[in-house]
Amino acid sequence: MTETSGGGMDEADRSAERVLALSSWHADWSGLRVAVLGLGVTGFSVADTLVELGSRVRVIYGAPDEDRERLLDVIGSERFCADSNPEQLGDLAAFGPDLVIVSPGYRPDHPLTAWAEQRGIPVWGDIELGWRLRDKTDRVADWICITGTNGKTTTTQLTAHMLVAGGLRATPAGNIGTPILDALRDPQGYDAIVVELSSFQLERLRLGSGAGVVSPYASACLNFADDHLDWHGGPEAYWAAKAKVYEHTQVACVYNRADAETERMVEEADVVEGARAISFGLDSPPPSGFGVVEGILVDRGFHAERRSEAYELVTVDELADRGIAAPHMVQNVLAASALARARGVEPAEIAQAILNFTPDAHRAQQLGERLGAHWIDDSKATNAHAADASLRALQRVVWIVGGLLKGVDIGELVAEHAHRLRGVVVIGSERAEVLAALEAHASDVPRVEIVPEHSGREDVPAGSAGEVMTRAVQAAASLATAGDTVLLAPAAASMDQFKDYPDRGRQFQAAVSELE
The missing domain is CATH 3.40.50.720 (NAD(P)-binding Rossmann-like Domain)
Known part of the structure; x- marks a missing residue:
């Protein structure tokens, strides 16, 4: 002082x-x-x-x-x-x-x-300000906070959808697009706000005690892999930012039991006494876990007899009918279910919510067949972890990849999936890094580099988003054979050549629709 x-x-x-x-x-x-x-x-x-x-x-x-x-x-x-x-x-x-x-x-x-x-x-982020201002109405919402390298938005939307199915007034907010302050100023108030938190927002959250310390009702880090290392300055700082999501959690810390880093975050978190650790995964769950048994998603986290019994939620086949049965999507469903159950939503209500949920565009969005190949728009795969999840669900892939890599080396990603690649189309400003990874780990896979140039059309500027994606889609079509999947999962941010990832996805879908 x-x-x-x-x-x-x-x-x-x-x-x-x-x-x-x-x-x-x-x-x-x-x-x-x-x-x-x-x-x-x-x-x-x-x-x-x-x-x-x-x-x-x-x-x-x-x-x-x-x-x-x-x-x-x-x-x-x-x-x-x-x-x-x-x-x-x-x-x-x-x-x-x-x-x-x-x-x-x-x-x-x-x-x-x-x-x-x-x-x-004092320097605050909008999340701390929102926490201090959360009592505008008498209906002070519980905060359910979600982060992770991949799957945040889908899980946030699905959790809010489940809470509404359970009769609560709830909404998604935060990094998902609706600022937390806009949600908090709703004159009716909410029972719960599901807050998607980026590592940038978490970086600004304070630890310790005091008026500005966020205390979520329930929290989750869905997964952890290197991302935004250029911004945070290294993997340790990125991990520390993500780990803040669990601090001062009141009821349930939901973590991915297949991801040791998320479990370590829970183990090291300073939580409210009585808060439980609830795991999710694609395997048969332990007590206090959510998982999959003989093709059925089950809850052993909140069953009174969880050591011997489980609630059945939905089947994997039912998820497949909704187009959300890829492994990473099943994990998102399990995590959302755990968070909603923590807030008291019943299993039958959760099942109903899952079976009428539609994911956002550009998140593993199925576009159907063109020229004998299947086309998928996963423009939201803005990092290697998200791209890995999309690639892992497929067998024969022509991959459209590249953009702003944010300091992350994608060599490991390429090496992991080289065996399933039938061709690669490289876009973005950091093409050299992608090409080097392909040469090192998938040198025999045909590839096309899209170097921005004038399209020859007066209405399409040189290097424009439309010109880049049109050429990328045409190149992918030339590499694909019958039965292949052309996957836009760039493993990179989009702002070098596109307005944002939805713009990148829209340009991709438009180019695909023009194929003959």
Whole structure:
């Protein structure tokens, strides 16, 4: 603590003390100077919320966004746009914030957050802010928190779907697309919010005790594999971020018993006394586990006689009828079932929810047959772990791969699946790394590199998303033979050549539809 010449706190310390004590929607947020870093969907939700609470808000961001800029003006938020960190830092310092709220994409060592932290100014993510503001209505929702390298969105949606089937008012939020603050401001409130958490959001969660420490009702890390290593600085830091999901869990820590790292996260977590460890997996489950017995998904986690009995949920054949029987999808179903059962949803209600659930587009989405081959859009496979799950479910694959690898070496992925590859089409800005992995581990597999060039059409710019994907699909079709599956599972982020992974998937589907 900084002391004045008289031995008391200075103004900065008093400001920080006031901020850290704020633990309710109904506390006094008025007049607080809050800098919001980033003007994406999260940044805008933060600004909108804090303006409503009476704070003085200034959004600092790097890329113009006419629609959101206009909305900031309407709600009464200040804003500053500059594409360089020094300009943004100058504006931040001049504003003199009491609190900084950072959007998820800002690295832990970002100059703007480092500046604030060096001066003792609290820096929060939107999840901590949401936890402090969760009591806007009398209906204070339980939080069910989900993370993992792969499968987060599907499991989050499915868990919320199960909770609704159980008669609860529930919604998915967080990294899934609806900011947590938008969910919390719903005037009716919720019984439960299923919060998808990225490693970026988890990085900002505080440990220990205090008003801003998130305490989930139930939590899950679905799986763990290297990802975002460039952002976190290494696998240890990435693991530590993911492990935070289990901290202070109240009732159930759900983990993947086939993934030792998720089990270790639970073992090392500081949880509320009485919280149980509940496992899921594709094998026959132990007591306190969910699994598969003779083709039936079963719950031994919440049966009163779980040492000798189990609840039957659905069959693998029924999942196949819904197009969700691939091994990684079965794991997602089991994890969601465990989380919903923790919140009291009955087995029959869970079964009903599973059998009327439809996964999002671009997640192992079946596109049918073209030119004798089967086509699958798994554009959401933005890392090697997700691509591994898709490849593992198939036998003969023409694989469309590449994009932004985020510092991850995909050599192991290529080596693991070389035997099932009938051809590879390489896209993206980091093609050299993919080609090197193919040369090292699958040198005999035919491959085509898609180098961006002008398509010859005036309406399609050189290197555009449409031009890249059209050529990739045509190349894949030329490599595929009858009975093969052409799989878009890029094992990489999309923003080098596409707006996002849905855009990449849409471009793929459009190109497939044009095949003759």
